[in-house]
Amino acid sequence: MTEPLLTVTNLRKEFHRTGAPHVVAVRDVSLTVNVGQTVAVVGESGSGKSTLGRMILGLAPPTSGTIRFDGQEITQLTGRARRALSRDIQVIFQDPYASLNPRQRVEDTIREPLDIHRVGTPDERRDRVTELMERVALPARYRRVYPHELSGGLRQRVGIATALALRPKVIVADEPVSALDVSVQAQILDLLAELQRETSVAFLFISHDLGVVHQISDRVAVLCQGELLEEGPVETVYSAPQHPYTKALLTAIPPADPSVAFEPITIGESRPLPENDPGCRFRQRCWLAEDICFTANPELTLRPSGVSARCHVSERAPEHWFTEATPARVGES
Amino acid sequence: MTALLAVRDLDVRYGGAQRLAVRELEFTLDPGEVLGVVGESGSGKTTLGLALLGLLPEGATATGSVSFDGVELLGATEKRLRPLRGTQLSTIMQNAATALNPCFTIGSQMTALLRRHRKMSRSAARAETVDWLRKVGIPSPETRLRAYPHQLSGGMNQRVVIAMALALNPKLVVADEPTSALDVTVQAAVLRLLRTLIDDSASAMVLITHDLGVVAQLCSKVIVMNGGAVVERGPVAELMTKPKDAYTKRLLASLPARRAEVTA
Numbered sequence: 001m002t003e004p005l006l007t008v009t010n011l012r013k014e015f016h017r018t019g020a021p022h023v024v025a026v027r028d029v030s031l032t033v034n035v036g037q038t039v040a041v042v043g044e045s046g047s048g049k050s051t052l053g054r055m056i057l058g059l060a061p062p063t064s065g066t067i068r069f070d071g072q073e074i075t076q077l078t079g080r081a082r083r084a085l086s087r088d089i090q091v092i093f094q095d096p097y098a099s100l101n102p103r104q105r106v107e108d109t110i111r112e113p114l115d116i117h118r119v120g121t122p123d124e125r126r127d128r129v130t131e132l133m134e135r136v137a138l139p140a141r142y143r144r145v146y147p148h149e150l151s152g153g154l155r156q157r158v159g160i161a162t163a164l165a166l167r168p169k170v171i172v173a174d175e176p177v178s179a180l181d182v183s184v185q186a187q188i189l190d191l192l193a194e195l196q197r198e199t200s201v202a203f204l205f206i207s208h209d210l211g212v213v214h215q216i217s218d219r220v221a222v223l224c225q226g227e228l229l230e231e232g233p234v235e236t237v238y239s240a241p242q243h244p245y246t247k248a249l250l251t252a253i254p255p256a257d258p259s260v261a262f263e264p265i266t267i268g269e270s271r272p273l274p275e276n277d278p279g280c281r282f283r284q285r286c287w288l289a290e291d292i293c294f295t296a297n298p299e300l301t302l303r304p305s306g307v308s309a310r311c312h313v314s315e316r317a318p319e320h321w322f323t324e325a326t327p328a329r330v331g332e333s
Numbered sequence: 334m335t336a337l338l339a340v341r342d343l344d345v346r347y348g349g350a351q352r353l354a355v356r357e358l359e360f361t362l363d364p365g366e367v368l369g370v371v372g373e374s375g376s377g378k379t380t381l382g383l384a385l386l387g388l389l390p391e392g393a394t395a396t397g398s399v400s401f402d403g404v405e406l407l408g409a410t411e412k413r414l415r416p417l418r419g420t421q422l423s424t425i426m427q428n429a430a431t432a433l434n435p436c437f438t439i440g441s442q443m444t445a446l447l448r449r450h451r452k453m454s455r456s457a458a459r460a461e462t463v464d465w466l467r468k469v470g471i472p473s474p475e476t477r478l479r480a481y482p483h484q485l486s487g488g489m490n491q492r493v494v495i496a497m498a499l500a501l502n503p504k505l506v507v508a509d510e511p512t513s514a515l516d517v518t519v520q521a522a523v524l525r526l527l528r529t530l531i532d533d534s535a536s537a538m539v540l541i542t543h544d545l546g547v548v549a550q551l552c553s554k555v556i557v558m559n560g561g562a563v564v565e566r567g568p569v570a571e572l573m574t575k576p577k578d579a580y581t582k583r584l585l586a587s588l589p590a591r592r593a594e595v596t597a
Binding site for chain 1: 374486487488489509516517518519520522524525534543544545546547548549550569570573574583584585586587588589
């Protein structure tokens with residue numbers, strides 16, 4: 001099999017603070033993204049999902065581990081070599097109000113990457129801007145307009161057009177729709193899916209919203225306290241999660257139908273464990289925790305369904321761990 | 334029986350704006366009822382909440398009538414409103430970090446509230462505060478009394494805000510996006526808490542949100558707002574399963590295929 005487009009191996013990020021224990025934001029995470037694929041990274045605030053994206057973008061140097069892109073190791077690239085990579089690796093940010101230059105007109109924003117990378121002649125760049133605006137359904141009348149004159153949805157279209165300008169192979173999208181209204185969100189998700197079908201661009205889609213992730217992703221990776229707890233094809237993970245944390249996340253979405261019972265598994269809030277703790281990172285919030293969960297952190301193992309998970313309990317009975325276990329609700333203590 | 338809250342022909346306009354932020358709004362709310370107000374940004378739902386609370390900014394003009402327990406709230410003076418606030422009419426804001434005062438411990442903020450309105454002794458107020466913190470699921474409340482908001486997580490702060498909103502047993506609570514700033518697991522816990530507290534009290538609630546899942550779980554009836562006006566209203570089950578208005582249909586159709594009801 002050919003090498004994946006993007007391979008992250010044992011990637012780790014530590015933040016060191018004076019007078020306080022250091023924080024491990026991303027804990028030896030490995031994952032791959034293939035051409036034309038959407039891989040979602042989900043987790044709560046503080047799970048390390050944005051830090052992971054920032055390392056792939058070259059915005060935060062990893063503490064250890066490697067990032068390979070298109071057959072080349074890019075972990076240590078800096079300066080000119082790293083900048084050249086931005087042709088292939090692009091980003092869409094969460095907040096279209098903060099990520100656009102307020103003093104730049106729409107056409108200049110979209111054109112900027114073409115100027116920086118000296119793509120084509122000025123005329124060709126202008127045509128490319130027209131083409132990109134059409135592609136993301138931004139009417140031509142917005143060409144000379146400033147961001148403050150646009151709605152959130154239109155701004156995010158500007159962000160997407162800018163990310164697409166250099167025909168990247170992968171786009172890291174960090175919560176690209178969470179600042180948008182639900183009807184606009186649906187339009188932008190449709191646009192991203194359509195662009196992917198046409199250009200085979202891959203997405204690393206960072207999100208806290210499991211509904212959105214289900215709609216757009218091929219695979220999903222679940223992070224908690226910087227650790228990859230579960231990874232696999234999105235349908236399999238959603239229908240038969242192999243990690244209690246994933247299960248709890250899925251039950252936490254209030255169904256938009258009053259006749260469907262809402263019975264979330266309450267798992268309390270995320271509290272970091274001391275760094276030298278030998279056990280499972282999730283065990284304090286886990287209603288199934290056993291003695292072994294306190295003394296040994298489980299390995300990430302591949303289950304028969306094709307999902308990988310890091311859990312002693314489900315590893316023992318991957319087919320029916322959840323139905324056999326009796327979930328006693330754990331309180332907020 | 335007269336309604337607890339009756340809104341009639343309410344128009345709100347900001348400054349010299351052409352468009353009305355809220356237009357010809359009408360609804361009534363009985364004790365114990367939970368009304369969901371759904372809409373996207375710019376629909377006027379937050380403006381409606383502010384109008385109910387008498388918190389519209391200067392420069393906004395409201396006409397019509399907001400009658401709360403026989404008292405007309407529109408145009409009421411601060412002096413008239415103050416005795417109602419907290420005891421009769423209270424609010425849960427979206428962002429707990431800004432709703433709480435960062436300079437005081439949560440214990441002192443909550444005991445101040447109780448002492449001001451109930452003329453309780455310091456020790457009685459403290460005991461009641463501890464009871465409430467326990468009720469909203471804050472672990473070891475005796476020690477958390479001395480915590481400042483920045484020492485607690487967003488979910489814990491929101492629980493404190495909820496406790497403060499309900500502590501004086503108000504007749505009406507206006508909650509504007511009470512769980513939107515929270516992580517999904519924390520939101521689930523706070524929703525369950527809100528549901529229990531509402532069931533246990535006789536308070537009515539106006540719940541403003543963009544999240545149809547939250548509405549489905551907490552509300553008995555719902556109004557859908559678009560461009561300042563109500564486009565559809567009805568009992569929650571009916572509206573969400575058989576929407577009539579085109580905008581409501583579009584809103585429901587925009588929801589990501591939610592698979593919360595997975596069977597593992």
